[in-house]
Amino acid sequence: MAVKTKIKVKSMLVEMDGDEMTRVMWKMVKEKLLFPHLDMNLEYYDLHVKHRDDTDDRVTVEAAQAIMKHGVGVKCATITPTEDRVREYHLKKAWKSPNGTIRAMLDGTVFRTPIIVKNIHPFVTAWKKPITIGRHAYGDVYDNAEMEIAGAGRAELVFTPAGGGEPIRRTIADFAGPGIIQGIRNADQSIRSFAQACFTFALDRRIDVWFSTKDTISKIYDARFKDIFADEYQSNWEAKFKEAGIEYFFTLIDDAVARIIRSEGGFLWALKNYDGDVMSDMIASGYGSLAMMTSVLVSPHGYFEYEAAHGTVQKHYYKHLKGEETSSNSMALIFAWTGALRKRGELDGTPDVCTFADKLENAAIATVEQGVMTGDLLLMADKQPGNRKASTEDFIDAIAGNLDGMM
Secondary structure, three states: OOOOOOEEOOOOEEEEEOOHHHHHHHHHHHHHHHOOOEEOOEEEEEOOHHHHHHOOOHHHHHHHHHHHHHOEEEEOOOOOOOHHHHHHOOOOOOOOOHHHHHHHHHOOEEEEEEOOOOOEOOOOOOOOOOOEEEEEOOOHHHHOEEEEEOOOEEEEEEEOOOOOOOOEEEEEEEEOOOEEEEEOOOOHHHHHHHHHHHHHHHHHHOOEEEEEEOOOOOOOHHHHHHHHHHHHHHHHOHHHHHHHOOOEEEEEHHHHHHHHHHOOOOEEEEEOHHHHHHHHHHHHHHHOOHHHEEEEEEOOOOOEEEEEOOOOOHHHHHHHHOOOOOOOOOHHHHHHHHHHHHHHHHHHOOHHHHHHHHHHHHHHHHHHHOOEEOHHHHOOEOOOOOOEEOOHHHHHHHHHHHHHHHO
C-alpha cells in the first residue's frame, strides 16, 4: 500500500494552546483532522493558565511576538482568571486576559462571522444572511486605569504635554464619599486602522458597513471614532463602494440594535472594543451558538490571529475529569485552524493548503447537516429522524470520516 503524501505547510504557524475542555478538543482536532493530512511547522506556546502564571505571563507576550515574526497564529480558548480561578489554580494573581494582551500588541480589528448550516436556523427569524461583527481590538476598557475612591475629594483627568507646557485638567467628579473612577483611551492611528480594516473587509466581500457609537453622549471620545470613520470613507472608499454597489451607514448604537434585529443581515457591523465584545455574543446567540462563530484578528501591520470565539467549556471539563461522557462542540476550534491554514496558504502561495482548509470546513458543515452533532446543536437543529447526539470525540471522528472521503 502506497504511503500517503501529506500536504506541506511551507512557513511557520504559531500555535497557542489553551485551557480546560477546549484544550482537550484542541489535541483531538490536531491528531484526527490535521496531522493525518498535513506536514506543518508549528511554533508552540502553552497558554494554559498555570503556565502563564509560572512564567509571570511572559509566555503570552512571547506568543504575540511570534505572530509578529511569522505573520499567522492560531489560538485555543483560554481562562481569564477571576479571584475564584486564582484560588482554583493556586495562581500568584489574577492575570490579564491573554486575548487582551495579544490584541494590544498586535493592534487591529477582530472579525467574527457565524458558521451557517442548513438545518440550524437563526433564532431571529428576520436574519437570512450572516452578520459579521468588526470589533476594534485596541484600547478602551481592556487597557484601562481604575481606582477606588476612599472618601471625599476631587477626581481629575490630567494630560501633561511631552514637550513641556501647562498640564490640561478636567474634573471628573467631586466625591462626597467613597466611589470608583476609570480612565480609558484610544489613538487616532488605531481608530483609522480599524476603519481601513472594516472597509477593506467589506469591499472584499461586497457587503455594507454599519458603524455605531454613542456620540450624542460621548461628544469627544465616541465622536472621534465617528469623525475618523467618515473622513476615511469619504477620502478613500466612497467611490469604490459605489462601484461595488455597497454603502457605509452610521447610526447611534441603540438605533443600530433596533434596526439589526429587524434586518435580514448580510453586512459588517463595526463596533468599538467593548461594544463589539458584547454584541458579538448577542449575534452568536441569535444565529445559534458561540461555538458556531469564526474569529480572526486582522492587524494593520500584516499579522493575523485566528481563535475560537467561545470560552473554555468549564462544566464539560469537570465532567471529563470525572470520566463522564461529554458532547462539546469543536466547530469554532476547527474553523480557527482552517482560517489560519487558509491565510498561511495565501501568504505562502500554496493553494493546496487553502484547498485543504476548504475541504475541512465543508466536512465539518456536512457532518452537522447529516444530523451528526453535539448536544448544543441538536437542541437547535431541525427535527429529523436521522439526527443523533455525538460525544465530543465521536463528532470529530465523524468529521474525519467525511474529510477522508473528500481527499
